[in-house]
Amino acid sequence: MRKLVALPVLSADALSSVAYGPEALVTVLVLAGTAGLAYATPVALAIVFLMLAVGLSYRQTIRAYPHGGGSYIVATDNLGRVPGLVAAAGLMTDYILTVAVSVSSGMAAVTSALPGLSGDIVLIGVLVIALLLAGNLRGVRQAGALFAAPTYAFIIAIAALVAFGLYHAAGRGFEPVPTPPVHAVEGVGLLLVMRAFASGSTAMTGIEAISNAVPAFKPVPWRNARTTLSWMIGLLVTMFAGTVAMVHLEGVVPQSRETVLSQLAHRSFGDGGLYVFTQAATALVLLLAANTAYNDFPRVLFLLARDNHAPRIFTRLGDRLAFSNGIILLSVAAAVVYVAFEGRTDALIPLYAVGVFLAFTLSQSGMVVHWWRKRDRHWRKSLCFNATGALLSALVFITAGITKFTEGAWVAILAVTGFLLVTTRIRRYYDRVAAALRLHPQTIEIPSGTLSPPPDTCTPARSAPPVRRAAGDGAAPEEEADSEAEDTPEEIRHLSVVPVDALHQASMRALAYAASLQQPVLALHVSPSDEDAERFREAWLLWGDHLPLRIVVSPYRAIVTPLISYIESLHHQRPDLTITVIIPEIVVRHWWHRILQSPLAGRLRRALRHLPKIVVTTVPFHIQEGRRPTP
Numbered sequence: 001m002r003k004l005v006a007l008p009v010l011s012a013d014a015l016s017s018v019a020y021g022p023e024a025l026v027t028v029l030v031l032a033g034t035a036g037l038a039y040a041t042p043v044a045l046a047i048v049f050l051m052l053a054v055g056l057s058y059r060q061t062i063r064a065y066p067h068g069g070g071s072y073i074v075a076t077d078n079l080g081r082v083p084g085l086v087a088a089a090g091l092m093t094d095y096i097l098t099v100a101v102s103v104s105s106g107m108a109a110v111t112s113a114l115p116g117l118s119g120d121i122v123l124i125g126v127l128v129i130a131l132l133l134a135g136n137l138r139g140v141r142q143a144g145a146l147f148a149a150p151t152y153a154f155i156i157a158i159a160a161l162v163a164f165g166l167y168h169a170a171g172r173g174f175e176p177v178p179t180p181p182v183h184a185v186e187g188v189g190l191l192l193v194m195r196a197f198a199s200g201s202t203a204m205t206g207i208e209a210i211s212n213a214v215p216a217f218k219p220v221p222w223r224n225a226r227t228t229l230s231w232m233i234g235l236l237v238t239m240f241a242g243t244v245a246m247v248h249l250e251g252v253v254p255q256s257r258e259t260v261l262s263q264l265a266h267r268s269f270g271d272g273g274l275y276v277f278t279q280a281a282t283a284l285v286l287l288l289a290a291n292t293a294y295n296d297f298p299r300v301l302f303l304l305a306r307d308n309h310a311p312r313i314f315t316r317l318g319d320r321l322a323f324s325n326g327i328i329l330l331s332v333a334a335a336v337v338y339v340a341f342e343g344r345t346d347a348l349i350p351l352y353a354v355g356v357f358l359a360f361t362l363s364q365s366g367m368v369v370h371w372w373r374k375r376d377r378h379w380r381k382s383l384c385f386n387a388t389g390a391l392l393s394a395l396v397f398i399t400a401g402i403t404k405f406t407e408g409a410w411v412a413i414l415a416v417t418g419f420l421l422v423t424t425r426i427r428r429y430y431d432r433v434a435a436a437l438r439l440h441p442q443t444i445e446i447p448s449g450t451l452s453p454p455p456d457t458c459t460p461a462r463s464a465p466p467v468r469r470a471a472g473d474g475a476a477p478e479e480e481a482d483s484e485a486e487d488t489p490e491e492i493r494h495l496s497v498v499p500v501d502a503l504h505q506a507s508m509r510a511l512a513y514a515a516s517l518q519q520p521v522l523a524l525h526v527s528p529s530d531e532d533a534e535r536f537r538e539a540w541l542l543w544g545d546h547l548p549l550r551i552v553v554s555p556y557r558a559i560v561t562p563l564i565s566y567i568e569s570l571h572h573q574r575p576d577l578t579i580t581v582i583i584p585e586i587v588v589r590h591w592w593h594r595i596l597q598s599p600l601a602g603r604l605r606r607a608l609r610h611l612p613k614i615v616v617t618t619v620p621f622h623i624q625e626g627r628r629p630t631p
Helices: 003-019 021-037 040-064 071-079 081-113 115-137 145-171 190-204 221-250 260-269 273-306 324-340 345-374 379-403 405-437 477-482 505-516 530-543 560-573 600-608
Strands: 493-499 521-527 549-553 577-587 614-622
Touching: 003 021, 003 081, 003 145, 003 190, 003 221, 003 273, 021 040, 021 190, 021 221, 021 260, 021 345, 040 190, 040 221, 040 345, 040 379, 071 081, 071 273, 071 345, 081 115, 081 260, 081 273, 081 324, 081 345, 081 405, 115 273, 115 324, 145 221, 145 260, 145 273, 190 221, 190 345, 190 379, 221 260, 260 273, 273 324, 345 379, 345 405, 379 405, 405 505, 493 505, 493 560, 505 521, 505 577, 505 614, 521 530, 521 560, 530 549, 549 560, 560 577, 560 600, 577 600, 600 614
Parallel strands: 493 521, 493 577, 521 549, 577 614
Antiparallel strands: none
16 A cells, blocks of 8 residues: 555544544543643643654564564564463454444534434444444455545544634633533542543554554555554644644533534534534544454454464455454444443443553563564664553553443453453364374375376366356256266266365375275365465375375465365366265364364355255264373
């Protein structure tokens, strides 16, 4: 991406937080009445300093991880597996709440302009999440002018709002407008100020997005990413500080039926077109910010599944080359949270800060360890920046966890704890399965000989998959029917195809079963890259190259579609053959373990059902719970 496109697309989450961050700060301080509002400026300055410190520290992350350095990757590389999982938990909590908070804040912007819709914000918000789900399942991507426009419109709207407000304030000598009478419900104290600081700090959400997407930039990627990050931090600081300054000068206090930003727009623009433009831009940029999570959440889930900390179904790409299962999970979780908190932004904010700053803290702590180990050029300066970012992020995390625990932060902390427990148990299960599947010296060697498939049944490896045909396409119904007219066993000619994902006990058992039928056998392997294909070929040769092997390279990590295409190709080339697809199947005892295994057999059976003379069968391999595998 060019910087002019990357800036609005990757900064939408961070910049849109100006719509609710300053309001969250003031909402806490107003509990102490006029005396509490006097602390808005000092607290805002502290948050600005935090933004600059964290922004500078993420510049170091981009330099150290030019291929993308999210919190999970950085924490795992430098702090270990458990801190990496905790960082992932914080990130995923952040992404779920990004959708919920962005939608709720967007609904608040809409209902501020159209109060008649205020009673339907929960229903409308759920419909918006459903719309985001449908769009992302169809492969909508955040790129180009279409997705850049809302962010630029929001920047222009805030700039105009602040400019008009300062112009009006200059006419009265920058004398602040008195605030309406506010009744204090608690006294001013350190706890109140810290709560306001933690709430206002939610304006920093999304800062990590650019460090995650470094490879998406045009060359030189890391340099363009750092430049874009600097522009984003500059815009965020300016917009946040300008909004807080206008709140102070205009004497605005939070109201239940109208957002602070809407009140400021009313005072600057009245009820005309500029007010409508501001509210529309705010709603659109918040919608774009919610959509940002749909790119990052499934990617984190993919990384977790790749490392055996999440079910492997999250590594699967859908037909539109999107991680469909991760997208569905995010939508369901965000909708549940949104409905549970009745679409109220002020109720969701306490949960937000915990996940955001937990991920920030671990990421920046990991960078401190990275620089200490590496000690390359300018390492001391980089370590200092990252240490400052880690300390300040930890301060906000601890503050949010303590001061907002009873307001809902306990939910986020409980979610992180539950996530750590579940992912650890999933990894333990996959490790146990891997130990049970591991090959040993007594593995049965399958004899070669007369097991080669007919020479004209195999398409070249790594060839483009053929276009799928419906049953009967290109042949008359009578011909399809006649192709299954064998009446005696002697009339049936066989070819066994065994999909092999890896060389382990289950695949060996399936190959042995296929070979025992004394019919031609073809092993079929799908690899995500040429490098992986070469590694599998070397392992196959080391095992003995007992059977013919075909490797299909699927660069988009799709498994089922290439398998189906290859088998269909075999069927159309040799319709006289009965093709038996023999799939190794891992059988587990408990039902909850089944979701951790790939449902390959069922998917292949459903996809190939329309073709005649295709048989799909499985060879079970039972995992014995609580029993050590035989060496």
